[in-house]
Amino acid sequence: MLIRPFGINEFWIIVMAAQWTIALSAIAFAGGGVGGLLIALARVSDAKWPRLLATGFIRVFQGTPLLMQLFLVFFGMNIMGFAINPWIAAAVALTLHASAFLGEIWRGCIEAIPPGQREAATALGLRYVNRMRYIILPQASRIAIAPTVGFLVQLIKGTSLAAIIGFTELTRQGQIINNATFSPFMVFGTVAAVYFILCWPLSLLARRMEVKFSRSTTR
Template identity: 70%
Template sequence: MFRTFGPNEVWYIVMAVQWTLLLSAVAFAGGAAGGIAIALARVSPIRPLRYFALAFIRVFQGTPLLMQLFLVFFGLNIFGVGINPWVAAAIALTLHASAYLGEIWRGCIEAVPSGQSEASWALGLGYRDRMSHIILPQAAKISVAPTVGFLVQLIKGTSLASIIGFVELTRAGQIINNATFQPLTVFSLVAALYFILCWPLSLWARHLEGRFAIATAR
């Protein structure tokens, strides 16, 4: 016997938003740490580091996020390493975010005019000082808009964590749909909540891109 779709069901789905946001925050924070390491490795003068970073990016950009979730969750369990869906989703999304943010930020670092590096060389600055005081602050300004744009994609990507049993927004919708058998109503609400989460960020990213374009034109 199916349940009716009422306030309790709506509230259950709405409350699942917190897990979508928490997973997105953890993945973005971990991806930011991994991404800056990958970006710096990509522009490093040390060749093995560049090759490792490039291989990492190609693996995680060249395979579906869904497969990455499967490999982390089921792969570790096969080897006897018990792991729950929350941890598996956080690890997989962190690795995924590291690859994408690393490539985004590598592009931003290389977008800084070469004259800045040449000037820092002329001043006798070493690699570390040049990156931390000259290159990275300028690259950070360039990176804000694409980074916010990627965050939107990451929030939507958390929906795939439902496939391994993590109860975020999409999984909560599936649970309520299985109980009420009202897919149009349930998933319309789920879609509306994703829209509420992502649309403001999309507008912000577009605004930042416009501001950067104006600043560059000047």
């Protein structure tokens, strides 16, 4: 087996693989945002059955490892006769994972709004949908910015597990290059540096948003 040295070409192959990490994170975050909003609204619904369904969904996806969820979607669909490639499987599993966590984060933000706001809206005759649309969600969205950005950082790092099912994102590309060069320090050092470059600005943004919100609420 020919072992080649780790050079500039290998470096750029790893860096370019970050586009797939970014794409997978964006799809999972967008899909998780839609699912998370529906779950959050169901969790604070006046009806009992949406609350029960949303609670069950959250418990399943928060109570099981993301790696197992990837396995179940990828191998489970193939076993049942539905051919699914690693890209689709990773996107579906991460979207469901993000939906559960964002739903619970946003549920907490909605319930952080003082009960008086909800009671006043009800007294004005606003139904559930209008209460949420005009009164609750605009206020909750300000609280949700910092934890949502913080979760996005975790989601980006979580995409590395998609390498297990064969999706060639940043971590998987690092594994391929390492197998060809046998330079684990250089290869995975580069991979770690790319993850840091992707996540660090978002971590700073989340911290600043949290500080900004805490200051605004104390005034």
